[in-house]
Amino acid sequence: MSLLFDAVLCLLLLAGALGVVATGAARAAVIAFIGYGLLLGLAWVRLAAVDVALTEIAIGSGISGVVLLRCVRALPATPKAPAPNPLLRPLAAMVSIAIAVALGAAVLALPEPAPSRAADVATALPATDLGNPVTGVLLVFRALDTLLEKVVLLLSLVGVWALSRDPACRGRPDPLSLEPAPAPSAFLARVLAPVGVLVGLYLLWAGADHPGGAFQSGAVLAAMGLLLVMGDQIRIPATQNRGLRLMLLAGPFGFLAVGFAGWATAGVFLGYPPGAEKAVIIAVEVAITLSIAVTLGLIVLGPPAGEERS
Amino acid sequence: MADLLFAAATLLLLLAAAGLASLWWAGNDLDRMLAVQLLGAAGIAVLLLLTPAMGDSSLLDTALLLALLAALAACAYRAAFGPTRPKAGRPPAAPRP
Amino acid sequence: MTGVHLFGLAGAALVGCGVYGLLMAPGALGRILAFNILGGGVFLIFGVVARRGAGAGFGADPVPQALVITGIVVAFCATALAAALLVRLSAVDAEVARDGEKEKET
């Protein structure tokens, strides 16, 4: 029976992807994409990757949807680029199908039993006091990737800010809506956002031992921030705000500082002090959650509009 | 039991797909957004059904997240494409304290 | 054939969809969406690899899961940066067009 469920889910996923790709209208394609992200979240649940499912639902579908919808609004109704030659269509379809078939064959041909690092992680995890192996991999065994990925996040915000008309990247980003928020949006923001913040904090707290963690929590908090902005409940902060910048830097550079401290406490970069691993890891998670939330939110809001003339 | 729950989840997915398809072809973009909301509601129900079926109670957290973020897309859609009311034209309201 | 295989094939098919979209999309937004579809397919295949590597009490190999989470965040960054570029480009294009019209009038 579960096989039938998986088959239906896969077919729907495929239909969603085709809907995104084949829909000519930008708005409909983005809406289809949001639905596709939702289905992908279900697929991750079926693959026993709940941490990934949480991330996909929060980022892949939720926040990406906001970014893309906003992008569609700014585009001209009629795209200036001409559609590619329709004669190329069958050719492109053939190439794509060939790639999909070859890849499918490659996936089916993967060796059995599958090689895995699960055993290594299981051996090394108890020393960290963490119960969630994914958090263990992200923050301990492959902490360098995670640290640098925080830098990627910061850098993409720098890239977005660099698109500002103001060379010093000052001021507030434009609001998400061109007009005051309608009453239902404001109501939603007032009621849902506090609950959402609680859920975000719960995911952070749970992340040490159960699925969840800094990424998922940060994404939820960012989503709640956006909800508040869309409901006119908070004002978008100015980018030159010192406190804001400190929050942006807290995650990557707090993590980096812990990494350097590892030399003193554990004798190795990105090592955790023996005996206090879990406490330090959670402190790092709190810092990066804060930074992820603020960075994601600001990335969505876009480049600042320049200093206000008062 | 698990099989029956999976069957129920499958049925829900199929129902959502049927609604999605009909709205997709028939309606305007607002209807399509509605169809995605339908999918979200069905997704929450599916995840609730999968929780006992797969025996993993952490799936409830995904359902929680889905319920929480269900409104985000609709709000974003409204913010991006909400029709400018005739009396509009004034700048966005000052933030409430 | 098990569910895992099905998801593997679905991942491969999504990659195909994404490639088709990248090749045939009429505008930059279509390419951005296609890139996301393509990325989703690649991640899904990684998820299948993780699921196949289940063991030692874990439902799936945790290493690929962690890598996918990192990958999703990076893909989001890319999407957002591309979208911001696109928005700015269309604004600048509109300005240029407006200036051009003004010049024509005078």
Added chain:
Amino acid sequence: MSLLASAFTLVFVAAGIGFFAAGTLGLVRLPGTLSRIHALTKADNVGLALIVLGLLPQAASVLDAAKMVAIWLLAQLASGAVAQVMAEAVMAEATLAEAKDAGDAAPPEESRP
């Protein structure tokens, strides 16, 4: 006892799915976005409530059961608000169209200058 719990679950889940089906049917058959919004939110909320109720005996712990109820409440809240947001959009569009017919409406802004 467990047989009773299973039967309870099945009956309620089946009823919940029935409501989802009714909602979908309404979505397909009803004309106009407003009435569709109405059908969808009402039917889905009841459907979800029944499913949550049915699954409560299957919850692994009291905490999980509480979480399920919280999920239902949250979904209720969100779908209600979403329905209003969407309905408001429909109404605003209609008002705008009327105003346009009257000929005194400003053209809708497509993009920020």
Added chain:
Amino acid sequence: MSALLVLAITAPLLGLVPLLLLGPRTGERAALGMLAVNVAITAGIAERVAQGGRALGYAVGGFAPPLGVGLRADGFAAAMMLMAALVLLFTGLFAMTGPGDMTRKVNARGSAGMPSTFFILLLSLACALNLAFLAQDLFTLYVALELLTFAAVPLVCLEGKAGQLSAALTYLLFALFGSVLYLLGVVLIYGLFGTLDIAHLAGLMAHGAGGWTAAAALALMSAGLMAKAALFPLHLWLPPAHSGAPPAASAVLSAVVIKAPLFLLVRLWSDLAPLPLAQVAGPVFAVCGAAAIVFCGVVALAQERLKLLIAYSTAAQIGYLCLMFPLAASSDGPWSALAWTGGTLHLVSHALSKAAMFLAAGLIAETMGHDRLSGLGGVGRLAPVSVAAFGLGGLSLMGLPPSGGFVAKVMLLTSALQQGSWWIATVVLVGGLLAGGYVLRVVVIALQHPDSDLPDVRECRWRALIALALAFGAMLVGFMPLSPLPFLEIGRPLTWESVLP
């Protein structure tokens, strides 16, 4: 375990804090300081590698690969790192001391030089490049490539003009396509072997494990890297992106950014892939490289704008490295080692000379107010140092002595002739002729009698000297002995033995 490897990655990042928290002037000085520290660190690594005669390694967090992530510096990586650090420092100096052609932004901020965003991106590039040269884990390398992309794309459109924005968008889409292909290869590799550590993988693959799926994974990764390195036929994004950017940005983009994916291609096919597979793939790369050299060289000849000409020349010069693949993958010991040295020296000398040429072109354009070749007659009188830097850099592209390009091309040529690959030898010579054509065209125009009155301006001498210094660097590489460089062989083949405790 050498802490220098960690510092090479983290030190540039520390420079971001003052840039984002303090004022632009303090931040930029700190950034320049960190770029200098970066040179010192990379020089230290190179010195340690040369002294010890073996690679340096570091297991981050104390977890050795395959569970953890390993960093490793061999001779090849150390050489590339030092080159990149030098180019970044010189470009930073150049950007700090003058406005480039960013007049609009200068006025807005009331100080000379590029906006502080430029320095944020420059420091991030330093981190990304060092990571790409040091990381030994295929996924960490993916993160490095993404870091590189996110630092490089905004460089293209710092001024926010329509042309730059669309070039940046195209660049980003190509780069993302490359990333996804690379990642797909990584996924298949993990599915096959359960590890992403290059040294472990090389050991596993040497026995032919993985079969066609492993070959397909390598092909996917290579295609992704080719898109990022702008290797023919995936080069379409490069000319608009590199020519449209401000000069300091063009210099780093052309000189070092595309070198990281090229370096990884070399890693993949000379350290990771088993030899038989590399021998099959080598000619494919060589054909792409030859096509790049000839096609982009001819297109460069036809350009009317100086910066576009240099950008096409970059697309052409990338091809030389690809000619190295079949030569280095042969089992003919000394001659393959010679090709290897030649390819590496070409990477280094091209980086230095191309940075010099883009900076010089920027100064020439700044002096004249445009970079149309037809209007540059007599610019040699106004900007003698810039034109000299351009010419000296061009020497290396043409492959004339004394220059790094000369030594590199002679090595490739010798190796090709000794191995009987006459067609590769022909391409090397034709490419040199084409480069001679387009470089001399510029130099002749610059030195001819001006058609009209020249504007009464002078080049910025101080910045022109920076360009000249880079060009001299490219010349200095030319004094290498014409034999395989033992330094580049340190630490090969890849292994963690005796590197990690």
